[in-house]
Amino acid sequence: MNQQNPQEPNPQQPGWGGPPMPPGHNGPPFQPLPPKKSRGKAIGLGCLGVVGLLVVVAVIATAAGGGGDESGGSGDVAPAASTAEGEQPATEAKPSDKAAGTGEAEKKKAKVVVFKVWGTAPAGALGPLDITYGSDSDSRQGKWKDGGFTATLPLNDDALYYTVTAQLQGSGDIHCSVTVDGHTEKAHAAGGYNLCHAQATAGLLGGWD
Known part of the structure; x- marks a missing residue:
């Protein structure tokens, strides 16, 4: 019979890391079970889940409240007013266009031919x-x-000339003129049955002579 050293641990005795090994067992020593998960970690994860759920609910409630303000109409009034005010300068910029149109109208209105006769012309037999x-x-x-005569006609660019003629009836002293596009032609007649004849002729290269 083999005697065991009291200093060496006996794997078959309890209290040395596990239950006693059966006689003749040559396997690895007993491996203890892994420790159980801490309950504190599980509780912490549960708290984080609750907080996350509350945050999601708060975000949904805020989004719903913002949508209600947009559909309420009170939030839309201010942008509409600002847009209207923003469009005002564009409508007020049109007077410049009107001024340009007025200038063109005046320019077109100025394109008339003016005929004049003035002076002393006593009436004769005719x-x-x-x-x-x-x-x-x-x-x-x-x-x-x-003691005078004035008339106007629209300027026709295709006209070859514009003229005015005044004939005395026995006596008198008169002047006559015709003005075309800023250019004026004048004439004079005195006594008897003389003629006062002024004529403006279209130039070959434009303008009036």
């Missing part, structure tokens, strides 16, 4: 002055009144 005016395609009769 009456007062005999006045004719117009263009190469439009001739008209004028009337002497209160």
Whole structure:
């Protein structure tokens, strides 16, 4: 019978790391079971889940509240007003266009031909002055009144000339003129049945002579 050293641990005795090994067992020593998970970690993870759920609920509630404000109409009034105010300068910028249009209208209005006769012209046997005016395609009769005569016609760019003629009836002293696009032609007649004849002719390169 083998005697065991009291100093050496006996694997078959309890209290040395595990239950006693059966006789003749040559396997590895007893491996203790892994420790159980800490309850504190499980509790901490549960608390984090609750906090996360509360945050999600708060975000949903905030989004719902913001959507209600947008659909309520009170939040839409201010942007509409600002947009309207923002569009005002664009509508007020149109007077410059109107001014340009007015300038063009005045320019077109200025393009007229002016005919004038003035001076002293006593009436003769056939009456007062005999006045004719117009263009190469439009001739008209004028009337002497209160010592003068004035008439206007629209400027026709295709006209070859514009003219005015006044004939005295026995005596008098008169002047006549025709103005086309800023250019004026003048003439003079005195005594008898003389003619006062002024004519502006279209130039070959544009303008009036």
